[in-house]
Amino acid sequence: MKIGNVESYLNDVIKKEGAAYAVLIDPDEKNYAEIAEKVKDYADVIIIGGSIGICNLDDITKDIKEITNLPTILFPGNVDGITKEADALFYMTLMNSKNTYWAITAPTLGCIKIKKEGIEPIPMAYIGVEPIQNTAVGYVGEVNVIPSAKPEIAAMYCLSASYFGMRWAYLEAGSGAKFPIDNKAIATAKHLADINIIVGGGIRNPETAFEKVIYGADVIVTGTLTEENPEAVKEMRNAIKKAGLKKLEKLNKL
Numbered sequence: 001m002k003i004g005n006v007e008s009y010l011n012d013v014i015k016k017e018g019a020a021y022a023v024l025i026d027p028d029e030k031n032y033a034e035i036a037e038k039v040k041d042y043a044d045v046i047i048i049g050g051s052i053g054i055c056n057l058d059d060i061t062k063d064i065k066e067i068t069n070l071p072t073i074l075f076p077g078n079v080d081g082i083t084k085e086a087d088a089l090f091y092m093t094l095m096n097s098k099n100t101y102w103a104i105t106a107p108t109l110g111c112i113k114i115k116k117e118g119i120e121p122i123p124m125a126y127i128g129v130e131p132i133q134n135t136a137v138g139y140v141g142e143v144n145v146i147p148s149a150k151p152e153i154a155a156m157y158c159l160s161a162s163y164f165g166m167r168w169a170y171l172e173a174g175s176g177a178k179f180p181i182d183n184k185a186i187a188t189a190k191h192l193a194d195i196n197i198i199v200g201g202g203i204r205n206p207e208t209a210f211e212k213v214i215y216g217a218d219v220i221v222t223g224t225l226t227e228e229n230p231e232a233v234k235e236m237r238n239a240i241k242k243a244g245l246k247k248l249e250k251l252n253k254l
């Protein structure tokens, strides 16, 4: 499947700056407009989605696009998480769900609408790692949790996803997770698989974001932090871009 505009844009950001910063906005958040306004100069892309309930997704996505003027990617928690107002959508399989609904049925039920509305699908493997079991997505998605002490299992899912032809893998600790994805899981995945790695869940300060990029994350996602303190976005961006450049310098020396 051809690479579309939003995916190319993300690839360019990663190529030039070493890493991209995605801010997750839950459409169920009452202050979504305020978050969008505060993050618009610092995020590279806005992702829109939630595990539970979706209200007015069309209008909210339209508003977020108008306020930020940034590319928007839907992050659907189910088949109702699709709107033509968005530029793109993570066409995702929750690879390690115990329920085939989340692994393949939900994306399949959504595929015709995505095509008809002309939304750009970005093929993505969604992989749930400890402590996702304590978060909404772990519960809703019936995740067969990968222990954080077994980073090689997360990396194997990334390699498997790349063999399936997917171009993106999202290592997810869960929104509001007590701790983020283990550095070793990121490094092992990056070493093993030719795939872009998105890391999210429990990233709450610039030091953590910096470290995740150095270990191999191509995209860092924050949701809870930017909901609670949207001003933090500036420092987060600085850390992500600083780590990105450091990573590029290291690669150029090899």
Ligand SMILES: CC(C)=CCC/C(C)=C/CC/C(C)=C/CC/C(C)=C/COP(=O)(O)OP(=O)(O)O
Binding pocket: 026, 048, 049, 050, 051, 052, 075, 076, 077, 078, 079, 082, 090, 091, 092, 093, 094, 102, 103, 106, 107, 109, 110, 111, 126, 135, 136, 137, 140, 141, 175, 176, 223, 224
């Ligand atoms: C591609 C299509 C049409 C559907 C895919 C549907 C799949 C596979 C869903 C996976 C399971 C799932 C529930 C994912 C939700 C991911 C998401 C948007 C998480 C955002 O965080 P929340 O869990 O809403 O966080 P809060 O609890 O903080 O609100």
Ligand SMILES: O=P(O)(O)OC[C@@H](O)CO
Binding pocket: 024, 172, 173, 174, 175, 176, 177, 199, 200, 201, 202, 203, 221, 222, 223, 224, 225
């Ligand atoms: O809310 P946080 O913990 O930043 O997690 C963001 C994202 O990974 C959730 O899908």
Ligand SMILES: [Mg+2]
Binding pocket: 026, 049, 050, 051, 052, 175
């Ligand atoms: Mg939510």
